[in-house]
Amino acid sequence: MPRSAWYKFPPDTLPKLRAELEQRYPTLHLFERAGFIELLGSFPIEHGGIEIDRFKIQILLPPDFPKAPPFVWETAGRIPKILDRHIYPASGNCCFFYPDEYRLLYPDGMSFFDFIQGPMRDYFLGQLAVEAGQPWPFGQRAHGKDGAFEFYEEFFGVKGKEIVLNYLKCLAYETLKGHQWCPCGSGRRLRNCHMTELSQLRKRVPIDIAGGAFKRLGEPTASVKRP
Amino acid sequence: MDIDKYLNDVLESQTLTDDGEEMKALRKRRDEVEKLLRESFKDTNPVIRYAGSFSKKTMIKESYDLDIACYFPRNDDDAGSALKDIYRNVRDALKKKYTVDPKNSALRLKGLDADVHGTDFHIDVVPGRFTDDDQKDVYLHRENDDKLRLKTNPQIHVDHVRDSGVRDAIRLVKYWRERNGIEIKTFVLEIIVIETLKDKKDRKLQTQLQHIWTEFRDNSASLSAKDPANPEGNDLAAFLSEDIKTQLRQVSEKTLKQVDDGQWENTFGKVTAKENNTRTSALAAAISSRATGQPHKPYAEF
Incomplete structure (x- = not known):
């Protein structure tokens, strides 16, 4: 059985969450099942006192929540279980963002209510727009590796897959060395180029995330490794 | 009200x-x-x-x-x-x-x-x-x-429900189930509601619902259902697992608190004409107010 220490300490974590849920989302109910915390019910999408719609959902809070984000399923079968609607076809759960995004933007995780009012609400607002024949209102990531590259381009403030890979490789090492070639591909030494930016990123990007992403996204080409 | x-x-x-x-x-x-x-x-x-x-x-x-x-x-x-x-x-x-x-x-x-x-x-x-x-x-x-x-x-199933005299209560309990995500199958829920209300068909809807929720809250452990088309042959116990009984009990307990406080609209929502124009403009406003923040972009892995 997985440990779910996050809701056991302090001991009033769960009662507090239940009480707040009852106040703010009376149709969402919390259950403890085999060490997991599960929420069932319906989630209203409201604005200006108007309930626009509601989605029937199941939320699973993993044992390492809030470090890891909740898993959410739309359970009424309203959203087609296809990639283009940002549902993982195999598991059927909703995909709110590129997974590294959560760990990098929220290193300490998000509170439950911040999560459902933020990424989860954004996602369902998007689904409503798409149902109405509109494009995704806040944009969407490409599927698979392309979406991952898009995220890292935005996060690093760079353009190009090769540059992203070079940044990731650079950040997968413990220390940055001034004499190494700058991963931006300028042909200059790091100390004379993006040392400041990389040092800032070094603080925000844990080595395991950079290394993992580098491995998943592929090797950079030789020409970019060294100008 | x-x-x-x-x-x-x-x-x-x-x-x-x-x-x-x-x-x-x-x-x-x-x-x-x-x-x-x-x-x-x-x-x-x-x-x-x-x-x-x-x-x-x-x-x-x-x-x-x-x-x-x-x-x-x-x-x-x-x-x-x-x-x-x-x-x-x-x-x-x-x-x-x-x-x-x-x-x-x-x-x-x-x-x-x-x-x-x-x-x-x-x-x-x-x-x-x-x-x-x-x-x-x-x-x-x-x-x-x-x-x-x-x-x-x-046909026995259809007749059992259609002629039960409690179709309104059944529809409301189904709606309550949907809003609260309770995982009970419809036909099992229908059988239970009919059985629970067999002596209360002439009561007001409000009373019928409160009676059903009270039963769910207080007697969920002993809830059972018999298939009217095959009462001895089809065992419906599998459709009433401990998880489902827990859901019925916990949600009913909360619902009874709400309605005792007069908060029926927390249970079934506000009844407003869901006109498309209102909904569309509220959706547009919700999107535009969120767009100024840092909304997340959905993703999906192959």
């Missing part, structure tokens, strides 16, 4: 009208399905008819499915000699035009073409075979059960 008037307004807001878009789409789809099945099983003569909540008149807008029964005569092997073959042959016939999600006894239809791929059409086709020439009892295949077939009588 006049609670019964409010509850009747809720019921009205949950009614699928004959000339509404949803019913028109369902009927059109039903005709397509019937045509496809008749073409696929030309040499036999399956009975194809409405079943489920449409026949029972307990549909609600919040969650509606149209059940289409497709029953083959007892001595006809054209659709398959074994029950399992009938189920799979009907599934394969439907796959020509739909994405088919197999459920335990039913086949759920979703879109196949690119523009509607994966879209839920709210239609379940239930293949089966009549047990005799009277064409009343049927055997249904059970795809995921140890017990591979289920003997039932759909």
Whole structure:
């Protein structure tokens, strides 16, 4: 059985969450099942006192929540279980963002209510727009590796897959060395180029995330490794 | 607040009208399905008819499915000699035009073409075979059960609910289940509601609902249901797991607190005319107010 220490300490974590849920989302109910915390019910999408719609959902809070984000399923079968609607076809759960995004933007995780009012609400607002024949209102990531590259381009403030890979490789090492070639591909030494930016990123990007992403996204080409 | 008037307004807001878009789409789809099945099983003569909540008149807008029964005569092997073959042959016939999600006894239809791929059409086709020439009892295949077939009588189910005298309460309890995500099957819930209200048919809706929730809160452990079509043969205990009983108990407890405090609208929501214009402008406003922050972009891995 997985440990779910996050809701056991302090001991009033769960009662507090239940009480707040009852106040703010009376149709969402919390259950403890085999060490997991599960929420069932319906989630209203409201604005200006108007309930626009509601989605029937199941939320699973993993044992390492809030470090890891909740898993959410739309359970009424309203959203087609296809990639283009940002549902993982195999598991059927909703995909709110590129997974590294959560760990990098929220290193300490998000509170439950911040999560459902933020990424989860954004996602369902998007689904409503798409149902109405509109494009995704806040944009969407490409599927698979392309979406991952898009995220890292935005996060690093760079353009190009090769540059992203070079940044990731650079950040997968413990220390940055001034004499190494700058991963931006300028042909200059790091100390004379993006040392400041990389040092800032070094603080925000844990080595395991950079290394993992580098491995998943592929090797950079030789020409970019060294100008 | 006049609670019964409010509850009747809720019921009205949950009614699928004959000339509404949803019913028109369902009927059109039903005709397509019937045509496809008749073409696929030309040499036999399956009975194809409405079943489920449409026949029972307990549909609600919040969650509606149209059940289409497709029953083959007892001595006809054209659709398959074994029950399992009938189920799979009907599934394969439907796959020509739909994405088919197999459920335990039913086949759920979703879109196949690119523009509607994966879209839920709210239609379940239930293949089966009549047990005799009277064409009343049927055997249904059970795809995921140890017990591979289920003997039932759909008409008894329909009559049991349609003539129960508590259809309004059933519809409201179904709506309550949907809003609160309780995982109980519809036909089990219907049987329980009818049994619970057998001596309270003439009571006000408010009283009926409070009685049901009180039963769920106080006596969930002993909840049971008997299939009216086969009371001794079909064991429904599996549909009332401990998890489901816990959900019924906990949600009922909260609901009773809400209604005791007069907060019926927390239970069933505000009844407002959900006009498309209002909804569309509220959606646009919600999107535009969020767009100034840092909204997240959805993703999906292959």
